[in-house]
Amino acid sequence: MKNKIFIKNPLYLIILGIIIGIILVSLLYSTDKLQEEIEDKMIEISTVDIFSISQNSAKSIQSLLKQSLNYSEDIKNDIQLQSEIEKKLKILITENIKYAYLLYKDNQGVFRFLADASPPEEKANLNQKFDIANSKWLEIYDKKSPLVIKQKFIHELSLSYITPILYKNNVSLILAIDFSVQKVQNINRIIDLIKKGIFSIIIIIIFFLVVLFIQTIRYLIMQKTAYIDNLTNVYNRNYLQELKDFINLDDYILAALDIDHFKKVNDTYGHDVGDKVLKQFSNIFQDSIRHKDDIIIRYGGEEFIILAKVKKADNISAINVIERLFTNIQENKFYISEKESINMTASIGVNLTPHKSRTFSEAFKLADTALYNAKNNGRNSIEIYDENETNKNNSKMSINEIKLAIEDDRVICYFQKIIDTNSKKISHYEALLRIIDKKGNIILPDKILPVIKGTFILRNITKKVLDICYAELLKDEKIHINININPQDLINESIITILKNYSKINNISNRLGLEIVESEDMINYKKAKNNLLMLKNLGYKIFIDDFGSGYSNFIYLTEIQTDYIKIDGNIIKKIAEDEVSFLVVKNIVNFAKEANIKVIAEYVCDEKIYKKIQSLNIEYSQGYLFSIPSPLNN
Amino acid sequence: MRFFITLIAYISFAFSNQYTFLVNKYDKEIELEAKIISNIAKSSMKGKTKLFIPKISDLEKKVYSKYFTLSETCEDSNFIFINKTIDEKQLCNTTDKLFFTNNYKKLIADKKYFGAFFWSKSRPNIVFISKRLKEMNIKLPKNYNQFIEYFNEK
Numbered sequence: 001m002k003n004k005i006f007i008k009n010p011l012y013l014i015i016l017g018i019i020i021g022i023i024l025v026s027l028l029y030s031t032d033k034l035q036e037e038i039e040d041k042m043i044e045i046s047t048v049d050i051f052s053i054s055q056n057s058a059k060s061i062q063s064l065l066k067q068s069l070n071y072s073e074d075i076k077n078d079i080q081l082q083s084e085i086e087k088k089l090k091i092l093i094t095e096n097i098k099y100a101y102l103l104y105k106d107n108q109g110v111f112r113f114l115a116d117a118s119p120p121e122e123k124a125n126l127n128q129k130f131d132i133a134n135s136k137w138l139e140i141y142d143k144k145s146p147l148v149i150k151q152k153f154i155h156e157l158s159l160s161y162i163t164p165i166l167y168k169n170n171v172s173l174i175l176a177i178d179f180s181v182q183k184v185q186n187i188n189r190i191i192d193l194i195k196k197g198i199f200s201i202i203i204i205i206i207f208f209l210v211v212l213f214i215q216t217i218r219y220l221i222m223q224k225t226a227y228i229d230n231l232t233n234v235y236n237r238n239y240l241q242e243l244k245d246f247i248n249l250d251d252y253i254l255a256a257l258d259i260d261h262f263k264k265v266n267d268t269y270g271h272d273v274g275d276k277v278l279k280q281f282s283n284i285f286q287d288s289i290r291h292k293d294d295i296i297i298r299y300g301g302e303e304f305i306i307l308a309k310v311k312k313a314d315n316i317s318a319i320n321v322i323e324r325l326f327t328n329i330q331e332n333k334f335y336i337s338e339k340e341s342i343n344m345t346a347s348i349g350v351n352l353t354p355h356k357s358r359t360f361s362e363a364f365k366l367a368d369t370a371l372y373n374a375k376n377n378g379r380n381s382i383e384i385y386d387e388n389e390t391n392k393n394n395s396k397m398s399i400n401e402i403k404l405a406i407e408d409d410r411v412i413c414y415f416q417k418i419i420d421t422n423s424k425k426i427s428h429y430e431a432l433l434r435i436i437d438k439k440g441n442i443i444l445p446d447k448i449l450p451v452i453k454g455t456f457i458l459r460n461i462t463k464k465v466l467d468i469c470y471a472e473l474l475k476d477e478k479i480h481i482n483i484n485i486n487p488q489d490l491i492n493e494s495i496i497t498i499l500k501n502y503s504k505i506n507n508i509s510n511r512l513g514l515e516i517v518e519s520e521d522m523i524n525y526k527k528a529k530n531n532l533l534m535l536k537n538l539g540y541k542i543f544i545d546d547f548g549s550g551y552s553n554f555i556y557l558t559e560i561q562t563d564y565i566k567i568d569g570n571i572i573k574k575i576a577e578d579e580v581s582f583l584v585v586k587n588i589v590n591f592a593k594e595a596n597i598k599v600i601a602e603y604v605c606d607e608k609i610y611k612k613i614q615s616l617n618i619e620y621s622q623g624y625l626f627s628i629p630s631p632l633n634n
Numbered sequence: 635m636r637f638f639i640t641l642i643a644y645i646s647f648a649f650s651n652q653y654t655f656l657v658n659k660y661d662k663e664i665e666l667e668a669k670i671i672s673n674i675a676k677s678s679m680k681g682k683t684k685l686f687i688p689k690i691s692d693l694e695k696k697v698y699s700k701y702f703t704l705s706e707t708c709e710d711s712n713f714i715f716i717n718k719t720i721d722e723k724q725l726c727n728t729t730d731k732l733f734f735t736n737n738y739k740k741l742i743a744d745k746k747y748f749g750a751f752f753w754s755k756s757r758p759n760i761v762f763i764s765k766r767l768k769e770m771n772i773k774l775p776k777n778y779n780q781f782i783e784y785f786n787e788k
Contacts, residue, residue: 098756110780122755124738124754124755125739128754129783130754130759131757131758131759131781133758178755
C-alpha cells in the first residue's frame, strides 16, 4: 500500500529530490571545508622543513651582522656583505621556492630590497622599492616571529614565508621566501573538480525537480479531466477506482442512489432526453451537497454514489444532505422538452457506518443492500442499512452456496398440479425450483433467484431444472410438465440447443410447457421472441406467467403467440370478495376465448375462489386447494 | 534530445575554466595592467589620452582599446607605454609626450620615463621618480605618494 502511495503521488518524488538536493549541498559545503583543511595540511607538510631552513638562514645572516649597529645601513654600504648574504639566500632557491630576498622598511614605511637571490633578469636593485600588496606583512613587526602569508591573487605563487631578523628585540630585517607549492595546487584542482561534479549533479537534480514539478502539475490537471464525467460533470468511475484505496471511511456516510425507472425514460423518449434528465439530476446533486465536503460519483448509467462528510462524529448534517437531495429530486420537474416535464424519483440506500467495513467496496455493498431494499419496497425512498434487519433477510442463499448446491446435485424440483377445472383431473405439473441446503432444509426460490438474477448461475439452474423435468418426462410418458423460463434463458445458446434436442425425442416438446416469467422483458429481446417462435414451431406450448400483474400484459400477447395465460395469483385470491378483481378476470377470460388462448387460474386456495373460477369457465386451475408443491413420486 | 543538448551545454559551461584558464589569466593580467596605466595616464595629464604602445599585440589592442584611444604612431600620441624591448631611437623623442615603462631598470637608466609599472616577485609595483615628475610638470593625486621615489639624480 505504501509503495502504491509512493508511486501514485509524485509529490513524494519531489520531497525525495529535495532531500537528495540538501544532502548534496551539504556535501558541497563539506568538500569546500575539506579543501581548506587539505590545503592547510599540505602547506604544513610541504613547508615544515623549508621553514626550518629559512630560519637557519636568517640566523646565519644575523651572525654575519654580529658587529653591526645598523643592519640595513651596513649592508647597503658593504658590497662584500651583500654578496655573502646573497650566497646564503641562493641556497634557499629550489624547484618550489621561486624567490628568496632580504628586505628592510625605511623611515617612510616603504619596504626596500637589500639582497635578492633571483636570476639577473628578475633581480631587484639594492634599495629598490617593494610594494608588498598585503598588509599582513606589517604584522611581523608586532609578532616578531615568522609568518605565512597566502597569495591568492597571483596564480604562480601560493604563499610567502617571512622571517624577522631582530636587532635589540626589534625587527630590523625580513627574510622572505616565495613558494610555489605545486602539490597543493594539484590537490586543489582535484577537489575543485569534485566540487564542480557535485555542483553539476545538484543542477541536474534541480532540473529534474523542475521537470517533475511541471509534470506533476500536468498530471494533476490530466487527472482532473480523466476523473470528471463529461455528461453530468460529477466524478466518474475512474475517480472511484483512485479514491477507494485512500478514502478515510471515518469521515463520510456512504449512499448509493439509483434513478427509478430511468430505463423507461430512455426507451420512451430516447437517449438524448435520458442524457438531459441525467444532467438535471446532476444539477440537483450540485445544489444539494456541500461542495467543499461532499463527493458525488457517477459509477453506472443512472447510479450514483454520495459521500457525505461527517463533521465531529455528527451524522445529522451528513444525513441532511441525503434527505435534501432526495426531497429536491421529488420536488423537481424534469424537462424532456422546452415545455414538457415529467416527475422522476430516486431510490437511495445509506450506510451510516462505513468505517465499520474494512474496505470501501465492503462499505458500498452495505449501501447497495439498503438500495436494493429501497427498490424492493416500491422505490422512491431512502433506506438506511440495518445490520439486524439484513441478518434476518440473510436467510437468502449466497452465490457460493448456490454454486456448491449445483455441484453437489442438491438442486431439485417440486411439482404442483394444474388441474382441469371441471373434471379436476391433472392436466399439467408446474416444476418449481428447490435447493436442499447442507442441513437438509428445503430452500424456496425467493431465497435463491434474487441472488443469482442476471448471472450465469441462473442459466445453470435453468439447465438443471430442464434435466430434472426431462428425466421425469421420460419416466412417465403420460405427464405434462411446465417449467419457468425467462427471456435471458431464451437467448442462451446452450439452453436453446437442449430444448431443440429434447424436441427430437419421444414427443417431449409436446409435453414440456414453457412458462415465460418477467415477460415484460421480452419486448427488448428480439432474439428471444424469435427463439420462442421457433420453439413453438418445435411443439413446445407457451404460457405467459403472472398475467395481469405489473403493467398491461395485453401488449405482450401481440409479441408472444402464447397458448396459455396464467392469471396472476394476486388477482385470483381477491376474486371472491373484490368485484373489480372479478371483472378484470372476467375480461381477461373473455378476451382469451376470443383469441383462442386457454386460461389457468393460479392461487386457487379455497372453495369460494374455485366456484368463481368455475363460474367464469376458466379451463384450468392451480393452487393449494388441489395440491401443494411436492416431489413428483408423492 | 533537448534534455541532452541542455545537459551538454551546461557541462561545457561548468567546466569551461578547465581548458581556457590560460587565456583567461593572461587576459586578467593585461586587463589589470591596462587599468593601472589608464589611471596613471588620466592622473598625469590633462585632456584626452592618445596611447601608443610600440609593437602592440592584437590582444593588447583589444584590451587597451577599452580604456584608451590608441594611436598607430608615436607622433600621433601623447602617452607612450613601452612594455617590450624595442629600438628606442626610432621613437619620437619630443618633450610634449609622456613616456612610461614596464621595466624598473629602464626607468632608472632613461630620464624620459616618468614612471614604471612592473611585476616584482610576481607582485604589481609602481614607481614614479619625484624629480622627473617636477621637470615634466606632472602633479599626481595624493594617493600616488606611496609610489613616488625621491632619488638624488644629477
